[in-house]
Amino acid sequence: xxxxxxxxxxxxxxAATATPTSAAPGxxxxxxDTDGKVTTPFGTSDFGNEMALQSDGKIIVAGQTFNGSNxxxxxxxxxxxxxxxxRxDTDGKVTTPFGxxxxxxxxxxxQSDGKIIVAGxxxxxxxxxxxxxRYTSMGMLDTSFSGDGLVSTSIGSGTDQAFxxxxQSDGKIxxxxxxxxxxxNDFALVRYNTNGTxxxxxDGDGKVTTPVGSGNDQVFSxxxxxxxxIxxxxxxNNGTNDxxxxxxxxxxxxxxxxxDTDGMVTTPFGSGGDIGRSVAxxxxxxxxxxxxxxxxxNDxxxxxxxxxxxxxxxxxDTDGKVTTSFGSAAxxxxxxxxxxxGKIxxxxxxxxxxxxxxxxxxxRYTTSGALDASFSGDGKATTLVGGGNFQDAATCVAVQGDGxxxxxxxxxxxxxxxxxxxxxxxxTAPIVTLGSATAITSAAATLNGTVNPNGVVTTAxxxxxxxxxxxxxxxxTLSPNNRTxxxxxxxxxxxxxxxxxxxxxxxxxxxxxxxxxxxxxx
Numbered sequence: 001x002x003x004x005x006x007x008x009x010x011x012x013x014x015a016a017t018a019t020p021t022s023a024a025p026g027x028x029x030x031x032x033d034t035d036g037k038v039t040t041p042f043g044t045s046d047f048g049n050e051m052a053l054q055s056d057g058k059i060i061v062a063g064q065t066f067n068g069s070n071x072x073x074x075x076x077x078x079x080x081x082x083x084x085x086x087r088x089d090t091d092g093k094v095t096t097p098f099g100x101x102x103x104x105x106x107x108x109x110x111q112s113d114g115k116i117i118v119a120g121x122x123x124x125x126x127x128x129x130x131x132x133x134r135y136t137s138m139g140m141l142d143t144s145f146s147g148d149g150l151v152s153t154s155i156g157s158g159t160d161q162a163f164x165x166x167x168q169s170d171g172k173i174x175x176x177x178x179x180x181x182x183x184x185n186d187f188a189l190v191r192y193n194t195n196g197t198x199x200x201x202x203d204g205d206g207k208v209t210t211p212v213g214s215g216n217d218q219v220f221s222x223x224x225x226x227x228x229x230i231x232x233x234x235x236x237n238n239g240t241n242d243x244x245x246x247x248x249x250x251x252x253x254x255x256x257x258x259x260d261t262d263g264m265v266t267t268p269f270g271s272g273g274d275i276g277r278s279v280a281x282x283x284x285x286x287x288x289x290x291x292x293x294x295x296x297x298n299d300x301x302x303x304x305x306x307x308x309x310x311x312x313x314x315x316x317d318t319d320g321k322v323t324t325s326f327g328s329a330a331x332x333x334x335x336x337x338x339x340x341x342g343k344i345x346x347x348x349x350x351x352x353x354x355x356x357x358x359x360x361x362x363x364r365y366t367t368s369g370a371l372d373a374s375f376s377g378d379g380k381a382t383t384l385v386g387g388g389n390f391q392d393a394a395t396c397v398a399v400q401g402d403g404x405x406x407x408x409x410x411x412x413x414x415x416x417x418x419x420x421x422x423x424x425x426x427x428t429a430p431i432v433t434l435g436s437a438t439a440i441t442s443a444a445a446t447l448n449g450t451v452n453p454n455g456v457v458t459t460a461x462x463x464x465x466x467x468x469x470x471x472x473x474x475x476x477t478l479s480p481n482n483r484t485x486x487x488x489x490x491x492x493x494x495x496x497x498x499x500x501x502x503x504x505x506x507x508x509x510x511x512x513x514x515x516x517x518x519x520x521x522x
Contacts, residue, residue, distance in 0.1 A: 025424050026376025032422040033082030039411045040418040042074050043067050048418040050107040051396045051408040057484040061408045062108035062118045072097045073105035089139030098122035107165045119165035119175045129154045130162040146196030155179040155188050155207050164222040176222035176232045179209050185216040203253030212236040212245050212264050221279040233279035233289045236266050243268045244276040260310030269293035278336045290336035290346045300325045301333040317369030324363050326350035335396035340428045342367040347397035347407040359384050360394045385419040386411030402455025403428045427512035428454040434506050437522035442498045448490045449506035453483040460508035462491045468503050
């Protein structure tokens with residue numbers, strides 16, 4: 001039977017005009033290296049452990065690389081599109097040996113002046129010590145930090161390993177991990193002055209150790225609260241297995257007794273081992289800890305929320321605790337971040353089958369602890385990174401100003417490489433501030449403000465009039481080349497009535513919503 005030519009044409013037309021599937025939260029962001037994924041080799045084996053976002057949107061990942069003989073600190077910086085930033089040490093990558101043999105970079109933070117802090121641990125002939133390096137914004141070791149950009153600190157006579165770093169608002173640097181006391185491991189913190197010397201206002205010598213239980217206690221993550229208090233999270237052995245463990249310290253290094261009466265909290269999820277890997281603060285003072293918990297057969301993502309006083313927050317999944325399985329085998333969470341809208345993102349890996357076949361895994365939760373079905377349909381997203389079915393794992397996660405979610409760790413494609421993945425998230429409404437009116441005459445004025453588009457196409461205008469209903473508008477122009485930081489905007493208005501009080505405000509709109517400033521007058 002012959003097919004009519006007009007029918008063929010209609011089929012072709014329908015195929016050509018079919019509506020493509022819209023990208024949604026949880027999908028890979030194809031504006032990031034075309035497929036949402038980047039891997040970066042340094043040497044023969046490279047592991048990314050932690051990540052920080054710069055104010056300009058660039059992504060910094062820190063970890064370690066094997067140079068053929070031993071391990072060195074490794075650091076990479078990526079542009080907002082996923083390319084290595086060639087302004088950073090010419091090729092976007094830096095490696096740093098501390099001197100002896102094994103040096104492991106575990107965490108990274110960016111100072112307000114753009115300098116970059118990497119913390120971890122280094123072998124000092126017979127044992128490990130805390131190790132900290134500071135780099136300029138261009139990737140060079142900063143010689144204003146301890147003379148050569150490098151500091152190592154012994155806490156006790158045994159092994160001391162740092163896993164997390166945070167920078168205080170005054171520029172002091174807090175590094176946390178564990179110290180071996182001769183029998184087992186204790187929580188350990190060190191605080192440095194901005195020049196790399198130990199801060200003796202912190203417990204007298206700049207160093208604090210804390211036994212949480214009678215067994216091994218280890219910090220994996222540290223965060224500084226807005227009031228300067230220091231919160232650390234990790235695990236503590238209860239004599240049988242491990243539990244989530246937190247401690248909060250005052251600005252002087254003492255345990256904060258307003259936090260669960262003794263400054264310490266431990267939380268079991270079940271009858272197996274529970275490991276806290278990452279801590280984050282919520283805007284209301286709530287504390288989130290993510291990691292993994294044994295369900296008796298394998299591990300699941302685990303997330304707990306605590307009140308500001310250290311109690312489990314029963315408004316979060318009724319008991320303050322949530323576990324999430326991605327499949328029938330091991331799932332481990334390693335990083336946690338909070339979106340501007342309060343949703344919670346946890347990243348790690350899930351076992352996808354075969355021998356050591358792991359993929360990046362990300363879960364997103366609502367503010368009440370339920371999986372967020374608007375993210376990838378069921379609140380969970382997974383992706384292969386390295387190209388080879390082996391061990392890919394996200395060890396950290398961050399949320400960009402535009403709401404996109406970045407997970408970093410390592411991917412395997414014949415060798416282990418740094419791996420970075422970016423997922424679509426929820427766009428964030430612009431941030432607006434109102435400036436003063438200037439150049440005021442009897443009939444004219446210039447109205448000013450700032451707009452941060454938060455990485456999203458944004459329109460803005462200034463509304464003005466003789467009442468708070470305004471009634472008149474003046475458009476302002478935003479640069480399409482700068483959507484990640486605040487832009488100054490202004491509008492010159494004319495035709496004003498003499499001796500009249502005027503009201504005005506700045507308003508901006510993007511896919512994340514509309515933001516308005518408070519009312520101003522002139």
